[in-house]
Amino acid sequence: MCKKAAETVGALMTGLEPELQSLLTALNLANTTEGIAALTAYKTAAAALTNWTSGTVAQDVIEALDAFETVFDALPIPTAYVVYGNLILAGITTIIGIVTANSAVTTTSTAAVAEDEAATPEETTAMFQAHVASKTTAKVQTLVPGFERSLFHSPVSQQKNQWNKAVDANPTLGISKV
Numbered sequence: 001m002c003k004k005a006a007e008t009v010g011a012l013m014t015g016l017e018p019e020l021q022s023l024l025t026a027l028n029l030a031n032t033t034e035g036i037a038a039l040t041a042y043k044t045a046a047a048a049l050t051n052w053t054s055g056t057v058a059q060d061v062i063e064a065l066d067a068f069e070t071v072f073d074a075l076p077i078p079t080a081y082v083v084y085g086n087l088i089l090a091g092i093t094t095i096i097g098i099v100t101a102n103s104a105v106t107t108t109s110t111a112a113v114a115e116d117e118a119a120t121p122e123e124t125t126a127m128f129q130a131h132v133a134s135k136t137t138a139k140v141q142t143l144v145p146g147f148e149r150s151l152f153h154s155p156v157s158q159q160k161n162q163w164n165k166a167v168d169a170n171p172t173l174g175i176s177k178v
Helices: 005-026 033-050 059-073 079-101 107-111 121-143 155-169
Strands: none
Touching: 005 033, 005 079, 005 155, 033 059, 033 079, 059 079, 079 121, 079 155
């Protein structure tokens, strides 16, 4: 388990808010029904996340994050802005992966990755966490091609750096750096 999972996901979620605000503002969606729904779903997910602690069940948190993704996916994002939407979704995917890997591991969740009935509970948990990390990395790389996970930089700084690189690459779109 990540020693600071709750702190890490909290910081990453907090870091996504200015990105979401910037995208909604640039698309003139901030004060629309869709934009307000996205911000509300974001705040609901952030609130659920603040109540989660590492090692506990995370079903409510994951449901709130999934609900945000659903609302966000419904936004009318033009092709030129998709990279920013994908960066936000990659951040949410990372949060879901960290929360999932650091939640209470159930027999059902470990059965999906552990076929060795002789494995110790610690080995089974480690296999589950490695499986979640691998799947999360693959999803993030699909959303943000070329992204490489770094063990030397926090998820927050990696998210911020990717966002700012995208802003630098497209300075005329009206997206703000974070």
